[in-house]
Structure formats: C-alpha cells, structure tokens
Amino acid sequence: MKVTALIMAGKRSGIHDPLAQRAGVSQKCVVPVGGIPMIEHVVKAVAACDRVGAIHIVAHDHDEIARLPSVAPLLASGRLQFRDGKFNIVDSVFSGAEGAIFPLLITTADNCLVTPEGYAEFIEKALAAEAGAAAALARKEQIHAVDPEGQKRFYEFKDGAFSNCNMFWMGSEEALKAAEIMRSGGQFVKFPKRIAQAFGVINLIRFYFGWGSKEKLFEQVSRRFGFKLVPIEMSNGEFAIDVDNERTFAVTERLLAKREAAAG
Numbered sequence: 312m313k314v315t316a317l318i319m320a321g322k323r324s325g326i327h328d329p330l331a332q333r334a335g336v337s338q339k340c341v342v343p344v345g346g347i348p349m350i351e352h353v354v355k356a357v358a359a360c361d362r363v364g365a366i367h368i369v370a371h372d373h374d375e376i377a378r379l380p381s382v383a384p385l386l387a388s389g390r391l392q393f394r395d396g397k398f399n400i401v402d403s404v405f406s407g408a409e410g411a412i413f414p415l416l417i418t419t420a421d422n423c424l425v426t427p428e429g430y431a432e433f434i435e436k437a438l439a440a441e442a443g444a445a446a447a448l449a450r451k452e453q454i455h456a457v458d459p460e461g462q463k464r465f466y467e468f469k470d471g472a473f474s475n476c477n478m479f480w481m482g483s484e485e486a487l488k489a490a491e492i493m494r495s496g497g498q499f500v501k502f503p504k505r506i507a508q509a510f511g512v513i514n515l516i517r518f519y520f521g522w523g524s525k526e527k528l529f530e531q532v533s534r535r536f537g538f539k540l541v542p543i544e545m546s547n548g549e550f551a552i553d554v555d556n557e558r559t560f561a562v563t564e565r566l567l568a569k570r571e572a573a574a575g
Contacts, residue, residue: 313364317407320420321396340420345567352423359427369407417479421554443538445480453548
C-alpha cells in the first residue's frame with residue numbers, strides 16, 4: 312500500500328521565524344541545516360521511502376521551495392504537488408488533504424533527522440495496528456542517548472516519558488478529526504486547556520499525574536473521537552528532534568555531521 316505524504320511547511324501568522332531571520336531567508340523551511348535547506352532533508356527522505364506514493368507540500372510560499380534541487384524533478388514528474396498553507400496547523404492539514412488518497416502520513420519540514428527507514432517504520436506500524444489515526448513517539452532515554460540536548464519537554468506516562476516525533480497518521484477522511492490534536496504543533500504540555508478540550512478533563516488528570524500507560528490514554532481518547540487512535544513508539548530517538556530553535560538547530564547539525572562521518 313502506498314500512502315500520501317503531507318509535508319507541513321507553512322508559516323506562523325504574523326511571525327518571522329528567528330532562524331529564518333538569522334539565515335536571511337523569508338521562511339523557516341528553507342533555512343540551511345548542514346548546508347542544505349531543511350525541507351530538502353525531508354523531501355529526500357520521504358521520496359526515498361518505498362511506502363510513499365504522492366507527496367503534498369503544504370506551504371504559503373511555493374516558488375522558493377519549487378526551485379530546490381530535490382523538489383523540482385518531483386514536481387515535474389507529477390509525484391509532488393503543492394497545497395496552500397493556512398495560518399493554523401489544523402486548517403493546513405485539511406488543505407493538504409484535498410485530493411489526497413488515504414492513508415496520510417503527516418510530517419513537518421523541520422524533521423531533518425527522520426530517515427526513509429524511519430518513515431517506513433511508522434507507516435508499517437500504523438498499518439499493522441489498523442490505526443484510524445496515530446502519533447509517533449520516542450522514549451526520553453533514547454532521545455538523550457543520541458544527544459542530551461535533543462529535547463527538554465516530555466509527556467509522562469506510567470510506562471515512561473516520551474516526546475512526539477511530529478509524525479502523524481490518518482487512515483481515512485474520518486480521522487481528519489484527529490487534526491485537532493495537532494493544533495499549535497502538538498505542544499499540549501504548554502497548553503492544559505487545549506488538552507482538556509481535545510482529550511476531556513478525566514484524561515487531562517490522567518495525563519498530568521502519569522496515571523496509566525500511553526496506550527491506556529490513547530484508548531480513552533479513541534472513545535472520545537470514535538475511532539482508533541494509536542501511539543506508535545519509534546526505534547530511534549533522533550526522530551523526536553526537529554529544528555525548532557537555536558539549540559535544536561545545533562543538535563541537528565551535530566547529528567547530521569556524525570551520520571556523514573559514519574557513512575565515510
């Protein structure tokens with residue numbers, strides 16, 4: 312089964328990203344990371360994944376991205392298309408899903424460390440779980456094993472502490488309701504009212520006190536949404552490190568350099 316990949320590369324309303332300002336570019340997704348625009352890392356990995364068919368880039372400024380060396384040939388071949396970004400993540404997901412064949416793999420343009428094998432792992436686990444919707448998570452221990460500075464905030468569950476990998480799954484159009492979980496980039500740790508609105512007050516209490524496993528929480532949330540929502544634990548802590556600020560920019564460049572050195 313081939314899935315459609317949505318690469319979220321939009322801007323935040325009224326905000327010029329600090330990394331883009333420093334790099335002298337108009338949008339964060341083209342900031343060079345390891346000498347390559349960050350979205351190129353993602354496009355190359357997604358395109359090389361044998362489980363991915365069509366690719367939709369959801370962005371406000373298409374032209375600058377369309378000229379990139381890894382994007383132009385995919386655009387010319389028809390495998391890649393652009394969709395208009397909106398000024399919140401939920402509406403952007405709906406825009407990206409227009410005309411798409413489900414299931415959908417959703418990733419972000421700053422996921423520079425996810426490999427083709429990483430995307431394949433997530434897709435295969437989501438299919439095996441028969442997930443209506445899914446979110447990729449990595450354990451705190453695995454993230455700190457690759458770099459202690461990789462992540463600072465974690466979701467605490469009975470079975471451990473986890474960070475999200477900015478990889479999401481929607482098995483059908485019905486699962487688009489799960490897009491609400493991704494509002495503000497999925498950073499629910501900072502916004503307890505949003506957890507309550509999306510998950511329900513009882514689940515909020517479980518979340519904050521670490522009562523129950525991540526599977527139990529997702530099971531309760533599944534009942535609230537009316538379809539199967541699955542947490543998918545990834546095998547590599549690197550996948551939870553995205554380029555969000557100067558700290559994670561430096562971490563990502565270190566890890567990319569380490570990969571390049573290991574490859575010889």
